[in-house]
Amino acid sequence: MKTNTCTGSHFMCFAKLLTAGSALLMALTQAPAQTATIGSAVPEGDIIMMDRYVVGSHIPWAADAPAVPVRIISRVDIENTGVSGDMLDLLRKQAPQFVGSANIGSNNSNIASNWTNGGSMLSLRSEPTLVLINGRRAAHSPVAALTGFTFVDVNSIPLSAVERIEMLSDGASAIYGADAVSGVVNVILKTNYTGLEVGGNYKFATRSGHWEERSVRAVAGAQLSKTSLTVSFEWLKSDPLYQNERPFSSDMSNMTYSLPGAVYIATSATTGNWYKAVAENTPPTGSNMTADQLIAAGYYTLESHGDDVTVGENFNLSPYVTLINGSERAAGTVSLEHKYNANLTYFGDVLFSNVKTYSQLAGQPITSMPYGATNTDGYGVANANHPQNPFDTEAAPRNRFVDYSRGYKTTTNSLRLLGGARGRINADWHWEGAANYNKASQKQKQTGVIDRDALTAAVDSGIINLFAVEQAHGGFEEAGIFGTAWQRAHSSLFTMDFRVNGTFHNILPAGPIQIAVGVEMRHETLDGNYDEGSYTISDTSDILYGNPVKWDGATGGNPFRDSRDIYSSFLQLRVPITSPAQKIPGLHTLEMDFALRYEKYNDTDDPVVPKILLRYLPINNELAFRATYSQSFNAPALYNLSAPDSVGFTSVIRNVAQHGGGSIGNDRCQAFQLDRSNPNLEPEKSKSFNIGVVYSPKAVKGLELEATYFHIKRTNLIGSAMPLEKILEDVELNGTASRYAQFVHFGGFSGTPVTDPGQISGSYHSNGQSLYDLYYINVNENTNYAMQDGVDFSVRYDLNTQAAGKFGFQVVGTWYNRYYNGVMKYDYAGTTSDGFEEAGSIPRWRANFGVTWNYGDWNASLFGTYIPKMHEVYSAEKYGKVDDYTSIDLAVGYTFRKGVMKGLTARLGCNNAFNKMPPTTWTWFDSYADIGTYGAYGRVIYADVSYKF
Structure with missing residues (x-):
C-alpha cells in the first residue's frame, strides 16, 4: 500500500499548495484592472458570486449560453413531482438517466438491506456519480465501514430545503476529482430567503396495506443590512410496506427450504428426500420409526420426487418481509451570508439530519442441528439415537421461528458545517476559499438474532425441538435464544479549498481568455464496530470460521478504521476561437474549454485527468453544437483496501452448468461468502465522449430541441471478474484447472478444497438441492471493463397566451445503443437482470413527459413515465418478455392572494393515477418485480399546503 509522502499536518500540506496558489494569484493580479468579460459584461463594483456558478465549471457561464451540458431541476419542478421524501424518487421522475442497479433507495429493504442500511444512493446511467451540496463534497454513508456500499446518502437531505438541483451528465473528474465518472449532481439549498413559510404534506396509497407519508416543514429568513440568514426545518415519516401488501409480491411461497417441520434425509452421496411434518400431528420424540412408518402414521408427508422439491410450496414468506423501508427524518439547514464590503463576502451553511429507517426479514433460517449439539x-445432522429425531436414520432438520422476525432499526445522524469567503481582487479577478466539515454517525440494532450457544443448550435440554412445527408454550422465553446485535459506524470528510478565476484581455482577437485555478485538501475517515457477539470467528479450523461468534442472523464483522488524505490542484481555461463581433460566416461562435486536475493520494495511485469541451454556434444562438472528451476516475473505497474479512450469504445462485450436463441452482439457493480486502487495488479509470446539438428556432418562440450522443468506457473496474454463477460454473466444469478453485471450499471457508470437476453439483444434490455446505471467498480485483453509449434527447416548448395562461410541454428521454456493465461481456440494453449481481433494468429507451399550466392563481400539471418492454436476461425461455409500463401523475394547485387566506397555497395531486403495478419478472427473485424502476405504492393521493407570512 502506498504511504503518505507529505509530512506534517494536513494544514501544513495544504499550506504548501496554498502558497503556490497565492504566488500565482499575485502574479496574475499585477496587471491593471480591466472590465470583466465573463459571459457578459459585469458592472464595475459587482462581485461575480461563486454560488452563481453552474455545476461542471469553475468559470461562470452566461445565463443564456446555449449548449451548456447542464440541466436545472427548479423548485417548481421539484414540487410538480409530488415527491416530498426520497431525493432518488424525485430524480427518477425528472431524469430518465437514473436507471440500473446502482440506484438504490427505500426499495432496498430485504436480503441485501445491509448494503445501504436505509440510505439512498444515486448514479447517472448506473455509473459512479459525484454528489455535491452547494458545490462541495459531502461525506460518504457510514455503512461503507460495515460491508456496505460507498455512496453519499441523499435521503439525509431534506427536499423542502432544496432550492434547485443541477445535473451534469458528463465526465467531470478534471473539475471535481474522484467519482465524477458519469456526471455530477449538485444540490443547492435555499439561501437569501426573506419571510416565513410553513407547510405540510400528507399522502396515502389507495391499495390495501394502507401506506402513508406525512411531513411538516418551515423556512424563515431575514436580511439585516449586509447580512442574510435563512433557516429551514423538516420532519417526515413514511410507513414501511410489506410484501404481502402488494399483489406482485404477495405470494413468496416455495422460496425457502428452511421452514418449521422440514427434514432432509440423504439416501446416497448425491441424492436424498425431503419430508415435512404435519402441523397438528407432531411425532413423539425418539420414536425411531422409518420414513414410511412416519408417513403412514400421519406424522410426515414426502416432499420430493427426484429434483422436484415441494417442501416450501405452502410456506409464504411475504407477510414477514418489508418491500419498502419505513423512514422518519428530522432535518434542518442554516445559511448565512455577510457582505463585509464591496470586495469581500463571508458565507456559511449548516445541514443536520436525523434519519431512522426500519426493514424486516423473516425469522432466521435454521439450516441444521446446532454445531456442537450432542x-x-x-x-x-442428528444421529438416529438423537432423542428428538423421530426417524430411524440420520436426519437434518430445517426450521424457522416465524413469530420472531429479524428487524433492522438504523439511526443515522449527519452534520455538515461550511464556512468561507469570496471576493474580488479587481474587476477581472475573483477568488473564493472555504473549509468544509461533514460527519455522519450510524447505529443499527438487529433484533431477532439467535444466540447460538443458547439454542444448542435449549435443543440438548429438550426445550426447543427443531423437528417440531410449533414449540411448547413458553419455550422461547425459557430458552432465551433471541437477542439484539448492533453495529456502529462513523464517516467524516474535511476539505479546504481555494480557487481564483479571472480574465486575460487583448491576447486573442476573438475575445478574452478566462481562467480558473485552485487547490484542495481532503481528509476522509471511516470506522465501524460491532457488538462482541457479532465479531467473526477467527480460527480457520473452526467449521464456523468467519461467522459471528455468538449470533446466527447478525451481520457479522470486525472493527475497522482507516483514513486517507488527498491533495489536488486544477487548471481550467476557456479560450475563444471566434466571436460574434468578428462576423465570420459559419463561425458565429467557437470556443474551447480545457481542464486538467492532479490528485495525490496516500493509499493508491495519483491520477491526472483532462477534459476538453468545444462549443460551436455556426450562425447565431438558434443552433449550437458541443463536443466533450474527458477522462475520469473512481478511487478504491477505503473498505476495499484494508477491511477485515466479513461473512454473509451470496446472492441467489441459479443456472450453473453441471459437469456431465444439465444445470443446478434455484430461487432458494445461496452459499456462504467471505469478502476479503485487497490493498493493491488501483483507481478505476474511464473515458467519455459526448457530442450534442441544441436547436431553438426564433420562428417558434419557446421551442427547444436537444440531443446528445454519449459514450462511456470504464476500465480497471474493481470487483469479481465474473458473476458468482459463472465462477462456480468454471469450478464445477474444470475442477482444479479453474483459477477460482482456490476460493471454493465445502464445510467451511478452510474446509474441504475442490479436487475434481463435478463437486459443486455433488454437494448440491447431496444436500437437497441446496448449496448451504459451499463456502466462497471473494477477493476484489482490478479486472473488468464497462461500456455504454446512446442518446439523451429532449423537447421543450413554452407557450404563453393571454386568454388561457402559460403552458409548458416537455419530453425527456434516453436511448441506449449498447450497455456492458463490466461483469459479463453481454449487452444489457433492453433487458432486466438481477440488480445486485448484474445491471438491473436497462430499458432500450425511456421517456418522461409532462404538461404544466399556469393561469393567474391556478396551476396544474400532468407528468408521465413510459418504459417499453424488456427482456429477462435469465428465463426458462431464451428471452422472456417483461411488459411495458406507463404511469401518469396529476396535480392542481391554487394560491390565495387576498382575504383571510392570503398567502395560502394548496395543492392536490394523484401520482400513478391509474394504479399501475410493476410488471412481474422472476429475475427479481426478492419480490418478483424491479420496484426501484417501477415503484411499488400504486396510486398515491396527496395534499400539500403552505402558508407564507
Missing part, C-alpha cells in the same frame, strides 16, 4: 455429526 448426538449430532460435525455437519449439523
Whole structure:
C-alpha cells in the first residue's frame, strides 16, 4: 500500500499548495484592472458570486449560453413531482438517466438491506456519480465501514430545503476529482430567503396495506443590512410496506427450504428426500420409526420426487418481509451570508439530519442441528439415537421461528458545517476559499438474532425441538435464544479549498481568455464496530470460521478504521476561437474549454485527468453544437483496501452448468461468502465522449430541441471478474484447472478444497438441492471493463397566451445503443437482470413527459413515465418478455392572494393515477418485480399546503 509522502499536518500540506496558489494569484493580479468579460459584461463594483456558478465549471457561464451540458431541476419542478421524501424518487421522475442497479433507495429493504442500511444512493446511467451540496463534497454513508456500499446518502437531505438541483451528465473528474465518472449532481439549498413559510404534506396509497407519508416543514429568513440568514426545518415519516401488501409480491411461497417441520434425509452421496411434518400431528420424540412408518402414521408427508422439491410450496414468506423501508427524518439547514464590503463576502451553511429507517426479514433460517449439539455429526445432522429425531436414520432438520422476525432499526445522524469567503481582487479577478466539515454517525440494532450457544443448550435440554412445527408454550422465553446485535459506524470528510478565476484581455482577437485555478485538501475517515457477539470467528479450523461468534442472523464483522488524505490542484481555461463581433460566416461562435486536475493520494495511485469541451454556434444562438472528451476516475473505497474479512450469504445462485450436463441452482439457493480486502487495488479509470446539438428556432418562440450522443468506457473496474454463477460454473466444469478453485471450499471457508470437476453439483444434490455446505471467498480485483453509449434527447416548448395562461410541454428521454456493465461481456440494453449481481433494468429507451399550466392563481400539471418492454436476461425461455409500463401523475394547485387566506397555497395531486403495478419478472427473485424502476405504492393521493407570512 502506498504511504503518505507529505509530512506534517494536513494544514501544513495544504499550506504548501496554498502558497503556490497565492504566488500565482499575485502574479496574475499585477496587471491593471480591466472590465470583466465573463459571459457578459459585469458592472464595475459587482462581485461575480461563486454560488452563481453552474455545476461542471469553475468559470461562470452566461445565463443564456446555449449548449451548456447542464440541466436545472427548479423548485417548481421539484414540487410538480409530488415527491416530498426520497431525493432518488424525485430524480427518477425528472431524469430518465437514473436507471440500473446502482440506484438504490427505500426499495432496498430485504436480503441485501445491509448494503445501504436505509440510505439512498444515486448514479447517472448506473455509473459512479459525484454528489455535491452547494458545490462541495459531502461525506460518504457510514455503512461503507460495515460491508456496505460507498455512496453519499441523499435521503439525509431534506427536499423542502432544496432550492434547485443541477445535473451534469458528463465526465467531470478534471473539475471535481474522484467519482465524477458519469456526471455530477449538485444540490443547492435555499439561501437569501426573506419571510416565513410553513407547510405540510400528507399522502396515502389507495391499495390495501394502507401506506402513508406525512411531513411538516418551515423556512424563515431575514436580511439585516449586509447580512442574510435563512433557516429551514423538516420532519417526515413514511410507513414501511410489506410484501404481502402488494399483489406482485404477495405470494413468496416455495422460496425457502428452511421452514418449521422440514427434514432432509440423504439416501446416497448425491441424492436424498425431503419430508415435512404435519402441523397438528407432531411425532413423539425418539420414536425411531422409518420414513414410511412416519408417513403412514400421519406424522410426515414426502416432499420430493427426484429434483422436484415441494417442501416450501405452502410456506409464504411475504407477510414477514418489508418491500419498502419505513423512514422518519428530522432535518434542518442554516445559511448565512455577510457582505463585509464591496470586495469581500463571508458565507456559511449548516445541514443536520436525523434519519431512522426500519426493514424486516423473516425469522432466521435454521439450516441444521446446532454445531456442537450432542448426538449430532460435525455437519449439523442428528444421529438416529438423537432423542428428538423421530426417524430411524440420520436426519437434518430445517426450521424457522416465524413469530420472531429479524428487524433492522438504523439511526443515522449527519452534520455538515461550511464556512468561507469570496471576493474580488479587481474587476477581472475573483477568488473564493472555504473549509468544509461533514460527519455522519450510524447505529443499527438487529433484533431477532439467535444466540447460538443458547439454542444448542435449549435443543440438548429438550426445550426447543427443531423437528417440531410449533414449540411448547413458553419455550422461547425459557430458552432465551433471541437477542439484539448492533453495529456502529462513523464517516467524516474535511476539505479546504481555494480557487481564483479571472480574465486575460487583448491576447486573442476573438475575445478574452478566462481562467480558473485552485487547490484542495481532503481528509476522509471511516470506522465501524460491532457488538462482541457479532465479531467473526477467527480460527480457520473452526467449521464456523468467519461467522459471528455468538449470533446466527447478525451481520457479522470486525472493527475497522482507516483514513486517507488527498491533495489536488486544477487548471481550467476557456479560450475563444471566434466571436460574434468578428462576423465570420459559419463561425458565429467557437470556443474551447480545457481542464486538467492532479490528485495525490496516500493509499493508491495519483491520477491526472483532462477534459476538453468545444462549443460551436455556426450562425447565431438558434443552433449550437458541443463536443466533450474527458477522462475520469473512481478511487478504491477505503473498505476495499484494508477491511477485515466479513461473512454473509451470496446472492441467489441459479443456472450453473453441471459437469456431465444439465444445470443446478434455484430461487432458494445461496452459499456462504467471505469478502476479503485487497490493498493493491488501483483507481478505476474511464473515458467519455459526448457530442450534442441544441436547436431553438426564433420562428417558434419557446421551442427547444436537444440531443446528445454519449459514450462511456470504464476500465480497471474493481470487483469479481465474473458473476458468482459463472465462477462456480468454471469450478464445477474444470475442477482444479479453474483459477477460482482456490476460493471454493465445502464445510467451511478452510474446509474441504475442490479436487475434481463435478463437486459443486455433488454437494448440491447431496444436500437437497441446496448449496448451504459451499463456502466462497471473494477477493476484489482490478479486472473488468464497462461500456455504454446512446442518446439523451429532449423537447421543450413554452407557450404563453393571454386568454388561457402559460403552458409548458416537455419530453425527456434516453436511448441506449449498447450497455456492458463490466461483469459479463453481454449487452444489457433492453433487458432486466438481477440488480445486485448484474445491471438491473436497462430499458432500450425511456421517456418522461409532462404538461404544466399556469393561469393567474391556478396551476396544474400532468407528468408521465413510459418504459417499453424488456427482456429477462435469465428465463426458462431464451428471452422472456417483461411488459411495458406507463404511469401518469396529476396535480392542481391554487394560491390565495387576498382575504383571510392570503398567502395560502394548496395543492392536490394523484401520482400513478391509474394504479399501475410493476410488471412481474422472476429475475427479481426478492419480490418478483424491479420496484426501484417501477415503484411499488400504486396510486398515491396527496395534499400539500403552505402558508407564507
